[in-house]
Amino acid sequence: MERSGQVRGKVALVTGGASGIGAAIVELLAQEGATVVATDIDELRGADLAARLRNAGREVIFLQQDVTSEERWIEVAAEVGKRFGRLDTLVSNAGICIAVPSIVDMTLQDWRRQIAINLDGVFLSVKHSLPLMRRHGGGSVIMMSSVAGLRGATSLAGYSLSGYSATKGAVRLFAKSIAMECAQVGDGIRVNSVHPGIIDTPIWGKNSTWASGAGQNAPNVAGERAKSSTPLGRAGHAFDVAQGVLYLAADASRYVTGTELAIDGGMNTGGVVRRAQSQ
Structure with missing residues:
Protein backbone atom coordinates (compact mmCIF):
# COMPACT_ATOMS: atom_id res chain seq x y z
CA MET A 1 0.00 0.00 0.00
CA GLU A 2 1.35 3.42 -0.95
CA ARG A 3 1.22 5.96 1.82
CA SER A 4 2.13 9.59 2.37
CA GLY A 5 5.62 9.07 3.76
CA GLN A 6 5.02 10.79 7.10
CA VAL A 7 8.28 9.44 8.53
CA ARG A 8 10.29 9.15 5.33
CA GLY A 9 14.03 9.32 6.00
CA LYS A 10 13.70 8.60 9.71
CA VAL A 11 15.29 5.66 11.54
CA ALA A 12 13.03 3.99 14.11
CA LEU A 13 13.72 1.35 16.75
CA VAL A 14 10.73 -0.68 17.96
CA THR A 15 11.06 -3.14 20.84
CA GLY A 16 8.65 -6.05 21.12
CA GLY A 17 8.20 -5.70 17.38
CA ALA A 18 7.65 -9.31 16.35
CA SER A 19 3.90 -9.60 16.91
CA GLY A 20 0.73 -7.86 18.04
CA ILE A 21 0.86 -4.09 18.52
CA GLY A 22 4.63 -4.04 17.99
CA ALA A 23 4.40 -5.72 14.59
CA ALA A 24 1.66 -3.30 13.50
CA ILE A 25 3.88 -0.38 14.50
CA VAL A 26 6.85 -1.80 12.60
CA GLU A 27 4.74 -2.33 9.49
CA LEU A 28 3.09 1.10 9.52
CA LEU A 29 6.30 3.05 10.17
CA ALA A 30 7.98 1.12 7.36
CA GLN A 31 5.05 1.78 5.02
CA GLU A 32 5.34 5.48 5.85
CA GLY A 33 8.98 5.56 4.78
CA ALA A 34 10.99 4.92 7.91
CA THR A 35 13.92 2.55 8.16
CA VAL A 36 12.83 0.32 11.04
CA VAL A 37 14.89 -1.75 13.43
CA ALA A 38 12.54 -4.27 15.04
CA THR A 39 13.73 -6.11 18.12
CA ASP A 40 12.12 -8.91 20.08
CA ILE A 41 12.99 -11.96 22.12
CA ASP A 42 11.02 -14.02 19.56
CA GLU A 43 13.66 -14.45 16.87
CA LEU A 44 11.57 -16.63 14.54
CA ARG A 45 8.57 -14.30 14.28
CA GLY A 46 10.77 -11.20 14.18
CA ALA A 47 12.90 -12.49 11.34
CA ASP A 48 9.82 -13.60 9.40
CA LEU A 49 8.20 -10.17 9.77
CA ALA A 50 11.33 -8.35 8.64
CA ALA A 51 11.73 -10.65 5.63
CA ARG A 52 8.10 -10.20 4.59
CA LEU A 53 8.37 -6.41 4.78
CA ARG A 54 11.68 -6.34 2.91
CA ASN A 55 10.08 -8.43 0.17
CA ALA A 56 7.43 -5.71 -0.06
CA GLY A 57 10.15 -3.10 -0.58
CA ARG A 58 10.33 -1.80 3.01
CA GLU A 59 13.51 -1.01 4.92
CA VAL A 60 13.33 -3.28 7.97
CA ILE A 61 15.90 -5.27 9.90
CA PHE A 62 15.41 -7.52 12.90
CA LEU A 63 17.66 -7.89 15.92
CA GLN A 64 17.01 -10.45 18.63
CA GLN A 65 16.85 -8.73 22.01
CA ASP A 66 15.97 -9.32 25.63
CA VAL A 67 15.14 -5.78 26.76
CA THR A 68 16.13 -6.55 30.35
CA SER A 69 19.77 -7.10 29.37
CA GLU A 70 21.88 -3.94 29.47
CA GLU A 71 24.70 -5.76 27.69
CA ARG A 72 22.35 -6.46 24.77
CA TRP A 73 21.13 -2.85 24.78
CA ILE A 74 24.72 -1.67 24.37
CA GLU A 75 25.10 -4.03 21.40
CA VAL A 76 21.81 -2.99 19.78
CA ALA A 77 22.58 0.73 20.12
CA ALA A 78 26.04 0.17 18.66
CA GLU A 79 24.56 -1.78 15.73
CA VAL A 80 22.04 0.98 14.98
CA GLY A 81 24.76 3.60 15.15
CA LYS A 82 27.07 1.60 12.93
CA ARG A 83 24.45 0.86 10.26
CA PHE A 84 22.58 4.15 10.18
CA GLY A 85 24.54 6.69 12.19
CA ARG A 86 21.41 8.05 13.83
CA LEU A 87 18.13 7.28 15.55
CA ASP A 88 15.03 9.44 15.14
CA THR A 89 12.30 7.41 16.81
CA LEU A 90 12.32 5.01 19.77
CA VAL A 91 9.19 2.99 20.47
CA SER A 92 9.57 1.22 23.81
CA ASN A 93 6.83 -1.29 23.25
CA ALA A 94 8.02 -4.59 24.77
CA GLY A 95 5.97 -5.65 27.76
CA ILE A 96 4.11 -8.47 29.47
CA CYS A 97 1.01 -8.83 31.62
CA ILE A 98 1.19 -11.25 34.53
CA ALA A 99 -2.33 -11.78 35.81
CA VAL A 100 -3.11 -13.68 39.00
CA PRO A 101 -6.35 -14.28 40.95
CA SER A 102 -5.22 -11.80 43.64
CA ILE A 103 -2.13 -9.75 44.39
CA VAL A 104 -1.53 -12.03 47.37
CA ASP A 105 -1.08 -14.88 44.88
CA MET A 106 1.66 -13.11 42.94
CA THR A 107 5.14 -14.40 43.62
CA LEU A 108 8.00 -11.98 44.17
CA GLN A 109 9.70 -13.63 41.20
CA ASP A 110 6.78 -12.76 38.89
CA TRP A 111 6.52 -9.24 40.35
CA ARG A 112 10.19 -8.64 39.61
CA ARG A 113 9.99 -10.22 36.15
CA GLN A 114 7.12 -7.92 35.16
CA ILE A 115 8.99 -4.87 36.45
CA ALA A 116 12.17 -5.98 34.66
CA ILE A 117 10.46 -6.14 31.27
CA ASN A 118 7.86 -3.38 31.58
CA LEU A 119 9.94 -0.80 33.44
CA ASP A 120 13.63 -1.71 33.48
CA GLY A 121 13.43 -2.40 29.75
CA VAL A 122 11.99 1.07 29.12
CA PHE A 123 14.66 2.70 31.28
CA LEU A 124 17.41 0.88 29.39
CA SER A 125 15.88 1.81 26.04
CA VAL A 126 16.00 5.49 26.94
CA LYS A 127 19.46 5.34 28.50
CA HIS A 128 21.04 3.80 25.41
CA SER A 129 18.96 5.52 22.70
CA LEU A 130 19.15 9.18 23.74
CA PRO A 131 22.84 9.53 22.78
CA LEU A 132 22.03 8.33 19.24
CA MET A 133 19.13 10.79 18.98
CA ARG A 134 21.22 13.68 20.24
CA ARG A 135 23.76 13.20 17.47
CA HIS A 136 21.34 14.66 14.95
CA GLY A 137 19.45 17.20 17.01
CA GLY A 138 16.50 15.34 18.40
CA GLY A 139 13.79 12.78 17.86
CA SER A 140 10.72 11.19 19.39
CA VAL A 141 10.57 8.71 22.27
CA ILE A 142 7.28 6.84 22.54
CA MET A 143 6.69 4.67 25.60
CA MET A 144 3.94 2.06 25.50
CA SER A 145 1.89 2.23 28.67
CA SER A 146 -1.76 1.19 29.00
CA VAL A 147 -5.14 2.46 30.10
CA ALA A 148 -4.10 0.61 33.26
CA GLY A 149 -1.39 3.26 33.63
CA LEU A 150 -3.99 6.05 33.78
CA ARG A 151 -6.22 4.66 36.51
CA GLY A 152 -6.41 1.82 38.98
CA ALA A 153 -6.82 -1.57 37.33
CA THR A 154 -7.41 -4.07 40.07
CA SER A 155 -9.02 -6.82 38.03
CA LEU A 156 -10.02 -8.01 34.58
CA ALA A 157 -12.50 -10.87 34.35
CA GLY A 158 -11.54 -12.00 37.83
CA TYR A 159 -7.77 -11.62 37.46
CA SER A 160 -5.72 -9.06 39.36
CA LEU A 161 -3.83 -6.52 37.24
CA SER A 162 -2.48 -4.54 40.17
CA GLY A 163 1.14 -5.38 39.45
CA TYR A 164 0.73 -4.67 35.75
CA SER A 165 -0.97 -1.36 36.52
CA ALA A 166 1.92 -0.38 38.78
CA THR A 167 4.45 -0.85 36.00
CA LYS A 168 2.36 0.99 33.40
CA GLY A 169 1.68 3.89 35.75
CA ALA A 170 5.41 4.16 36.34
CA VAL A 171 6.04 4.26 32.57
CA ARG A 172 3.59 7.18 32.26
CA LEU A 173 5.41 9.32 34.83
CA PHE A 174 8.82 8.23 33.57
CA ALA A 175 7.82 9.55 30.13
CA LYS A 176 6.79 12.89 31.59
CA SER A 177 9.98 13.19 33.59
CA ILE A 178 12.24 12.35 30.63
CA ALA A 179 10.25 14.83 28.52
CA MET A 180 11.09 17.56 31.02
CA GLU A 181 14.72 16.45 31.26
CA CYS A 182 15.12 16.61 27.48
CA ALA A 183 13.37 19.98 27.31
CA GLN A 184 15.64 21.31 30.04
CA VAL A 185 18.81 20.49 28.10
CA GLY A 186 17.23 21.55 24.79
CA ASP A 187 18.17 18.40 22.87
CA GLY A 188 15.13 18.45 20.59
CA ILE A 189 13.80 15.13 21.86
CA ARG A 190 10.08 14.80 22.52
CA VAL A 191 8.78 12.10 24.88
CA ASN A 192 5.21 10.84 25.15
CA SER A 193 3.33 7.75 26.32
CA VAL A 194 0.62 5.74 24.56
CA HIS A 195 -2.18 4.06 26.50
CA PRO A 196 -4.09 1.32 24.66
CA GLY A 197 -7.32 -0.06 26.04
CA ILE A 198 -8.74 -3.41 24.97
CA ILE A 199 -6.96 -4.23 21.74
CA ASP A 200 -7.81 -7.35 19.75
CA THR A 201 -4.45 -9.11 19.65
CA PRO A 202 -3.65 -12.85 19.85
CA ILE A 203 -3.34 -12.79 23.66
CA TRP A 204 -7.13 -12.59 23.83
CA GLY A 205 -7.68 -15.68 21.67
CA LYS A 206 -9.24 -18.83 22.95
CA ASN A 207 -5.90 -20.63 23.00
CA SER A 208 -3.85 -17.76 24.37
CA THR A 209 -2.69 -17.50 27.96
CA TRP A 210 -1.98 -14.73 30.36
CA ALA A 211 1.75 -14.39 30.95
CA SER A 212 1.59 -15.93 34.39
CA GLY A 213 3.52 -18.79 35.83
CA ALA A 214 0.31 -20.81 36.07
CA GLY A 215 -0.53 -20.17 32.42
CA GLN A 216 -4.32 -19.88 32.81
CA ASN A 217 -6.49 -19.59 29.73
CA ALA A 218 -7.43 -16.02 28.87
CA PRO A 219 -10.78 -15.43 30.64
CA ASN A 220 -12.53 -13.66 27.80
CA VAL A 221 -12.05 -12.50 24.23
CA ALA A 222 -11.43 -8.84 23.51
CA GLY A 223 -14.65 -8.18 21.63
CA GLU A 224 -16.93 -9.52 24.35
CA ARG A 225 -15.08 -7.69 27.07
CA ALA A 226 -15.06 -4.41 25.15
CA GLY A 266 -13.23 6.02 25.64
CA MET A 267 -12.55 3.49 28.38
CA ASN A 268 -10.66 5.94 30.59
CA THR A 269 -13.39 8.58 30.22
CA GLY A 270 -16.13 6.59 31.92
CA GLY A 271 -18.92 4.13 31.42
CA VAL A 272 -21.91 4.44 29.13
CA VAL A 273 -25.43 3.15 29.75
CA ARG A 274 -26.61 2.31 26.27
CA ARG A 275 -30.07 3.39 25.17
CA ALA A 276 -32.34 0.84 23.59
CA GLN A 277 -32.46 1.20 19.83
CA SER A 278 -35.84 2.26 18.53
CA GLN A 279 -37.45 0.00 15.97
Whole structure:
Protein backbone atom coordinates (compact mmCIF):
# COMPACT_ATOMS: atom_id res chain seq x y z
CA MET A 1 0.00 0.00 0.00
CA GLU A 2 1.35 3.42 -0.95
CA ARG A 3 1.22 5.96 1.82
CA SER A 4 2.13 9.59 2.37
CA GLY A 5 5.62 9.07 3.76
CA GLN A 6 5.02 10.79 7.10
CA VAL A 7 8.28 9.44 8.53
CA ARG A 8 10.29 9.15 5.33
CA GLY A 9 14.03 9.32 6.00
CA LYS A 10 13.70 8.60 9.71
CA VAL A 11 15.29 5.66 11.54
CA ALA A 12 13.03 3.99 14.11
CA LEU A 13 13.72 1.35 16.75
CA VAL A 14 10.73 -0.68 17.96
CA THR A 15 11.06 -3.14 20.84
CA GLY A 16 8.65 -6.05 21.12
CA GLY A 17 8.20 -5.70 17.38
CA ALA A 18 7.65 -9.31 16.35
CA SER A 19 3.90 -9.60 16.91
CA GLY A 20 0.73 -7.86 18.04
CA ILE A 21 0.86 -4.09 18.52
CA GLY A 22 4.63 -4.04 17.99
CA ALA A 23 4.40 -5.72 14.59
CA ALA A 24 1.66 -3.30 13.50
CA ILE A 25 3.88 -0.38 14.50
CA VAL A 26 6.85 -1.80 12.60
CA GLU A 27 4.74 -2.33 9.49
CA LEU A 28 3.09 1.10 9.52
CA LEU A 29 6.30 3.05 10.17
CA ALA A 30 7.98 1.12 7.36
CA GLN A 31 5.05 1.78 5.02
CA GLU A 32 5.34 5.48 5.85
CA GLY A 33 8.98 5.56 4.78
CA ALA A 34 10.99 4.92 7.91
CA THR A 35 13.92 2.55 8.16
CA VAL A 36 12.83 0.32 11.04
CA VAL A 37 14.89 -1.75 13.43
CA ALA A 38 12.54 -4.27 15.04
CA THR A 39 13.73 -6.11 18.12
CA ASP A 40 12.12 -8.91 20.08
CA ILE A 41 12.99 -11.96 22.12
CA ASP A 42 11.02 -14.02 19.56
CA GLU A 43 13.66 -14.45 16.87
CA LEU A 44 11.57 -16.63 14.54
CA ARG A 45 8.57 -14.30 14.28
CA GLY A 46 10.77 -11.20 14.18
CA ALA A 47 12.90 -12.49 11.34
CA ASP A 48 9.82 -13.60 9.40
CA LEU A 49 8.20 -10.17 9.77
CA ALA A 50 11.33 -8.35 8.64
CA ALA A 51 11.73 -10.65 5.63
CA ARG A 52 8.10 -10.20 4.59
CA LEU A 53 8.37 -6.41 4.78
CA ARG A 54 11.68 -6.34 2.91
CA ASN A 55 10.08 -8.43 0.17
CA ALA A 56 7.43 -5.71 -0.06
CA GLY A 57 10.15 -3.10 -0.58
CA ARG A 58 10.33 -1.80 3.01
CA GLU A 59 13.51 -1.01 4.92
CA VAL A 60 13.33 -3.28 7.97
CA ILE A 61 15.90 -5.27 9.90
CA PHE A 62 15.41 -7.52 12.90
CA LEU A 63 17.66 -7.89 15.92
CA GLN A 64 17.01 -10.45 18.63
CA GLN A 65 16.85 -8.73 22.01
CA ASP A 66 15.97 -9.32 25.63
CA VAL A 67 15.14 -5.78 26.76
CA THR A 68 16.13 -6.55 30.35
CA SER A 69 19.77 -7.10 29.37
CA GLU A 70 21.88 -3.94 29.47
CA GLU A 71 24.70 -5.76 27.69
CA ARG A 72 22.35 -6.46 24.77
CA TRP A 73 21.13 -2.85 24.78
CA ILE A 74 24.72 -1.67 24.37
CA GLU A 75 25.10 -4.03 21.40
CA VAL A 76 21.81 -2.99 19.78
CA ALA A 77 22.58 0.73 20.12
CA ALA A 78 26.04 0.17 18.66
CA GLU A 79 24.56 -1.78 15.73
CA VAL A 80 22.04 0.98 14.98
CA GLY A 81 24.76 3.60 15.15
CA LYS A 82 27.07 1.60 12.93
CA ARG A 83 24.45 0.86 10.26
CA PHE A 84 22.58 4.15 10.18
CA GLY A 85 24.54 6.69 12.19
CA ARG A 86 21.41 8.05 13.83
CA LEU A 87 18.13 7.28 15.55
CA ASP A 88 15.03 9.44 15.14
CA THR A 89 12.30 7.41 16.81
CA LEU A 90 12.32 5.01 19.77
CA VAL A 91 9.19 2.99 20.47
CA SER A 92 9.57 1.22 23.81
CA ASN A 93 6.83 -1.29 23.25
CA ALA A 94 8.02 -4.59 24.77
CA GLY A 95 5.97 -5.65 27.76
CA ILE A 96 4.11 -8.47 29.47
CA CYS A 97 1.01 -8.83 31.62
CA ILE A 98 1.19 -11.25 34.53
CA ALA A 99 -2.33 -11.78 35.81
CA VAL A 100 -3.11 -13.68 39.00
CA PRO A 101 -6.35 -14.28 40.95
CA SER A 102 -5.22 -11.80 43.64
CA ILE A 103 -2.13 -9.75 44.39
CA VAL A 104 -1.53 -12.03 47.37
CA ASP A 105 -1.08 -14.88 44.88
CA MET A 106 1.66 -13.11 42.94
CA THR A 107 5.14 -14.40 43.62
CA LEU A 108 8.00 -11.98 44.17
CA GLN A 109 9.70 -13.63 41.20
CA ASP A 110 6.78 -12.76 38.89
CA TRP A 111 6.52 -9.24 40.35
CA ARG A 112 10.19 -8.64 39.61
CA ARG A 113 9.99 -10.22 36.15
CA GLN A 114 7.12 -7.92 35.16
CA ILE A 115 8.99 -4.87 36.45
CA ALA A 116 12.17 -5.98 34.66
CA ILE A 117 10.46 -6.14 31.27
CA ASN A 118 7.86 -3.38 31.58
CA LEU A 119 9.94 -0.80 33.44
CA ASP A 120 13.63 -1.71 33.48
CA GLY A 121 13.43 -2.40 29.75
CA VAL A 122 11.99 1.07 29.12
CA PHE A 123 14.66 2.70 31.28
CA LEU A 124 17.41 0.88 29.39
CA SER A 125 15.88 1.81 26.04
CA VAL A 126 16.00 5.49 26.94
CA LYS A 127 19.46 5.34 28.50
CA HIS A 128 21.04 3.80 25.41
CA SER A 129 18.96 5.52 22.70
CA LEU A 130 19.15 9.18 23.74
CA PRO A 131 22.84 9.53 22.78
CA LEU A 132 22.03 8.33 19.24
CA MET A 133 19.13 10.79 18.98
CA ARG A 134 21.22 13.68 20.24
CA ARG A 135 23.76 13.20 17.47
CA HIS A 136 21.34 14.66 14.95
CA GLY A 137 19.45 17.20 17.01
CA GLY A 138 16.50 15.34 18.40
CA GLY A 139 13.79 12.78 17.86
CA SER A 140 10.72 11.19 19.39
CA VAL A 141 10.57 8.71 22.27
CA ILE A 142 7.28 6.84 22.54
CA MET A 143 6.69 4.67 25.60
CA MET A 144 3.94 2.06 25.50
CA SER A 145 1.89 2.23 28.67
CA SER A 146 -1.76 1.19 29.00
CA VAL A 147 -5.14 2.46 30.10
CA ALA A 148 -4.10 0.61 33.26
CA GLY A 149 -1.39 3.26 33.63
CA LEU A 150 -3.99 6.05 33.78
CA ARG A 151 -6.22 4.66 36.51
CA GLY A 152 -6.41 1.82 38.98
CA ALA A 153 -6.82 -1.57 37.33
CA THR A 154 -7.41 -4.07 40.07
CA SER A 155 -9.02 -6.82 38.03
CA LEU A 156 -10.02 -8.01 34.58
CA ALA A 157 -12.50 -10.87 34.35
CA GLY A 158 -11.54 -12.00 37.83
CA TYR A 159 -7.77 -11.62 37.46
CA SER A 160 -5.72 -9.06 39.36
CA LEU A 161 -3.83 -6.52 37.24
CA SER A 162 -2.48 -4.54 40.17
CA GLY A 163 1.14 -5.38 39.45
CA TYR A 164 0.73 -4.67 35.75
CA SER A 165 -0.97 -1.36 36.52
CA ALA A 166 1.92 -0.38 38.78
CA THR A 167 4.45 -0.85 36.00
CA LYS A 168 2.36 0.99 33.40
CA GLY A 169 1.68 3.89 35.75
CA ALA A 170 5.41 4.16 36.34
CA VAL A 171 6.04 4.26 32.57
CA ARG A 172 3.59 7.18 32.26
CA LEU A 173 5.41 9.32 34.83
CA PHE A 174 8.82 8.23 33.57
CA ALA A 175 7.82 9.55 30.13
CA LYS A 176 6.79 12.89 31.59
CA SER A 177 9.98 13.19 33.59
CA ILE A 178 12.24 12.35 30.63
CA ALA A 179 10.25 14.83 28.52
CA MET A 180 11.09 17.56 31.02
CA GLU A 181 14.72 16.45 31.26
CA CYS A 182 15.12 16.61 27.48
CA ALA A 183 13.37 19.98 27.31
CA GLN A 184 15.64 21.31 30.04
CA VAL A 185 18.81 20.49 28.10
CA GLY A 186 17.23 21.55 24.79
CA ASP A 187 18.17 18.40 22.87
CA GLY A 188 15.13 18.45 20.59
CA ILE A 189 13.80 15.13 21.86
CA ARG A 190 10.08 14.80 22.52
CA VAL A 191 8.78 12.10 24.88
CA ASN A 192 5.21 10.84 25.15
CA SER A 193 3.33 7.75 26.32
CA VAL A 194 0.62 5.74 24.56
CA HIS A 195 -2.18 4.06 26.50
CA PRO A 196 -4.09 1.32 24.66
CA GLY A 197 -7.32 -0.06 26.04
CA ILE A 198 -8.74 -3.41 24.97
CA ILE A 199 -6.96 -4.23 21.74
CA ASP A 200 -7.81 -7.35 19.75
CA THR A 201 -4.45 -9.11 19.65
CA PRO A 202 -3.65 -12.85 19.85
CA ILE A 203 -3.34 -12.79 23.66
CA TRP A 204 -7.13 -12.59 23.83
CA GLY A 205 -7.68 -15.68 21.67
CA LYS A 206 -9.24 -18.83 22.95
CA ASN A 207 -5.90 -20.63 23.00
CA SER A 208 -3.85 -17.76 24.37
CA THR A 209 -2.69 -17.50 27.96
CA TRP A 210 -1.98 -14.73 30.36
CA ALA A 211 1.75 -14.39 30.95
CA SER A 212 1.59 -15.93 34.39
CA GLY A 213 3.52 -18.79 35.83
CA ALA A 214 0.31 -20.81 36.07
CA GLY A 215 -0.53 -20.17 32.42
CA GLN A 216 -4.32 -19.88 32.81
CA ASN A 217 -6.49 -19.59 29.73
CA ALA A 218 -7.43 -16.02 28.87
CA PRO A 219 -10.78 -15.43 30.64
CA ASN A 220 -12.53 -13.66 27.80
CA VAL A 221 -12.05 -12.50 24.23
CA ALA A 222 -11.43 -8.84 23.51
CA GLY A 223 -14.65 -8.18 21.63
CA GLU A 224 -16.93 -9.52 24.35
CA ARG A 225 -15.08 -7.69 27.07
CA ALA A 226 -15.06 -4.41 25.15
CA LYS A 227 -18.83 -4.47 24.63
CA SER A 228 -19.42 -3.84 28.31
CA SER A 229 -16.36 -1.81 29.30
CA THR A 230 -15.78 0.72 26.51
CA PRO A 231 -18.07 3.58 25.43
CA LEU A 232 -17.50 2.69 21.78
CA GLY A 233 -18.61 -0.85 22.56
CA ARG A 234 -15.91 -2.64 20.59
CA ALA A 235 -12.29 -3.65 20.82
CA GLY A 236 -9.57 -1.75 19.04
CA HIS A 237 -7.03 -3.23 16.68
CA ALA A 238 -3.26 -3.13 16.69
CA PHE A 239 -3.37 -0.84 13.67
CA ASP A 240 -5.32 1.74 15.72
CA VAL A 241 -2.46 1.93 18.20
CA ALA A 242 0.10 2.02 15.38
CA GLN A 243 -1.64 5.06 13.92
CA GLY A 244 -1.21 6.89 17.22
CA VAL A 245 2.46 5.95 17.35
CA LEU A 246 2.89 7.17 13.77
CA TYR A 247 1.47 10.57 14.75
CA LEU A 248 3.90 10.88 17.66
CA ALA A 249 6.82 9.77 15.47
CA ALA A 250 6.01 12.20 12.65
CA ASP A 251 6.66 15.92 12.42
CA ALA A 252 2.89 16.47 12.74
CA SER A 253 3.40 16.16 16.53
CA ARG A 254 6.44 18.43 16.71
CA TYR A 255 4.79 20.54 19.45
CA VAL A 256 3.69 17.56 21.54
CA THR A 257 5.76 16.33 24.49
CA GLY A 258 5.18 15.10 28.02
CA THR A 259 1.64 13.96 27.37
CA GLU A 260 -0.28 10.72 27.10
CA LEU A 261 -2.31 9.46 24.17
CA ALA A 262 -5.18 7.18 25.18
CA ILE A 263 -6.32 4.81 22.43
CA ASP A 264 -9.00 3.04 24.40
CA GLY A 265 -12.43 3.56 22.85
CA GLY A 266 -13.23 6.02 25.64
CA MET A 267 -12.55 3.49 28.38
CA ASN A 268 -10.66 5.94 30.59
CA THR A 269 -13.39 8.58 30.22
CA GLY A 270 -16.13 6.59 31.92
CA GLY A 271 -18.92 4.13 31.42
CA VAL A 272 -21.91 4.44 29.13
CA VAL A 273 -25.43 3.15 29.75
CA ARG A 274 -26.61 2.31 26.27
CA ARG A 275 -30.07 3.39 25.17
CA ALA A 276 -32.34 0.84 23.59
CA GLN A 277 -32.46 1.20 19.83
CA SER A 278 -35.84 2.26 18.53
CA GLN A 279 -37.45 0.00 15.97
